[in-house]
Amino acid sequence: MTINDKLAKLGVELVPAPVAKGSYAPVIVVDSFVFVSGMLPLVGDVIPVTGIVGDTVTPQQAQAAARQCxxxxxxxxxxxxxxxxxIAQWVKLTGFVASTPEFTAQPTVMNTASDLVVEIFGDQGRHARSAVGVSALPLGTPVEIEAILRLKV
Incomplete structure (x- = not known):
C-alpha cells in the first residue's frame, strides 16, 4: 500500500503546498537528509485559530492546528x-507551541502530529521529538512544526 493509499484511507487530503512566508526555503535536501522548515497550520492563506494555548486557544484547537501543520x-x-x-525514515519532529507559562501539555499537543506520522508511515514514522513551549509564534499561530527526514537511497 502506498503512502497516498494510506492518506486516502485516513481521509487525509493533500492540499496545495504552502509557500514560504519569508526569505527561506521550505525544504532543503542534503545528501539523503531532508530538512523541513517550520510549517504553520494554514488553511489556504489563513491560520484558522490564532493566539496562545492556555489563554485564547484550547488544547483541542492546538491539537487540530498540529494536525493541519x-x-x-x-x-x-x-x-x-x-x-x-x-521517505525512508522520519528522524525528528520539533514542535513549538505558543502557550502560557502555566500550560505544560505541549507534548499532548504534539502527540497529534506524531500519531499521524506513525499511523501513515508505520515504523518509518517513528521519530525523535521535542515539544517546546514559546511565548509567541509567527503570524499568531499557536503551533509550528519542523522536521528532519531521511530519504531512500
Missing part, C-alpha cells in the same frame, strides 16, 4: 520530493 508538511514534501514514498 502535518497535512501541510505532507503536501510540501509530496510537491518537493515528487512522492512521499521516497
Amino acid at each position: 502535518m497535512v501541510n508538511m505532507f503536501s510540501r514534501l509530496a510537491t518537493d520530493l515528487g512522492s512521499l514514498d521516497t
Whole structure:
C-alpha cells in the first residue's frame, strides 16, 4: 500500500503546498537528509485559530492546528520530493507551541502530529521529538512544526 493509499484511507487530503512566508526555503535536501522548515497550520492563506494555548486557544484547537501543520508538511514534501514514498525514515519532529507559562501539555499537543506520522508511515514514522513551549509564534499561530527526514537511497 502506498503512502497516498494510506492518506486516502485516513481521509487525509493533500492540499496545495504552502509557500514560504519569508526569505527561506521550505525544504532543503542534503545528501539523503531532508530538512523541513517550520510549517504553520494554514488553511489556504489563513491560520484558522490564532493566539496562545492556555489563554485564547484550547488544547483541542492546538491539537487540530498540529494536525493541519502535518497535512501541510505532507503536501510540501509530496510537491518537493515528487512522492512521499521516497521517505525512508522520519528522524525528528520539533514542535513549538505558543502557550502560557502555566500550560505544560505541549507534548499532548504534539502527540497529534506524531500519531499521524506513525499511523501513515508505520515504523518509518517513528521519530525523535521535542515539544517546546514559546511565548509567541509567527503570524499568531499557536503551533509550528519542523522536521528532519531521511530519504531512500
